[in-house]
């Protein structure tokens with residue numbers, strides 16, 4: 165696994181950190197997807213959902229749905245049907261997932277298509293907007309990582325929903341450190357009054373307590 169090395173994320177993160185820190189702040193922050201009301205999102209005009217895989221829908225590096233979020237995944241499918249898509253930085257990424265075996269196993273378990281291609285998040289999100297056939301403002305992305313999904317979603321103009329991660333206790337020391345640094349940074353930015361990019365549907369709705 166070379167998932168931790170992502171040059172696009174590192175350079176985009178550095179850009180955002182220096183020039184536009186609001187790109188690192190999510191519009192909404194929740195413990196896990198069980199706190200998201202997908203019917204309300206739909207009513208508010210969100211026409212498509214893009215979700216990360218590891219630590220959001222499955223346990224890290226496991227390709228089966230995580231039992232705690234099973235009902236919510238069913239809700240996503242009922243509300244969004246084929247307008248829901250998984251975008252992982254492992255499953256469906258050409259050089260991380262040869263033959264897309266991980267993507268295929270994940271699709272079988274979740275019943276949601278996994279996007280396939282060359283680019284990882286954050287840049288890998290940009291092409292997806294065309295697949296949904298609507299402006300990125302009408303899409304929401306759910307991710308447990310600031311430097312990939314949240315940053316990419318904000319760069320595209322989507323609603324960004326941050327989750328804390330399902331299997332954080334089992335992460336490596338490096339991964340734990342990275343996640344803790346991301347959360348500390350976002351918390352300090354929010355305390356200084358930095359907000360997520362202005363969005364027509366959601367703005368400054370993040371829950372600070374989730375970062376404490």
Ligand SMILES: [Mg+2]
Nearest residue numbers: 216218219308
């Ligand atoms: Mg993840």
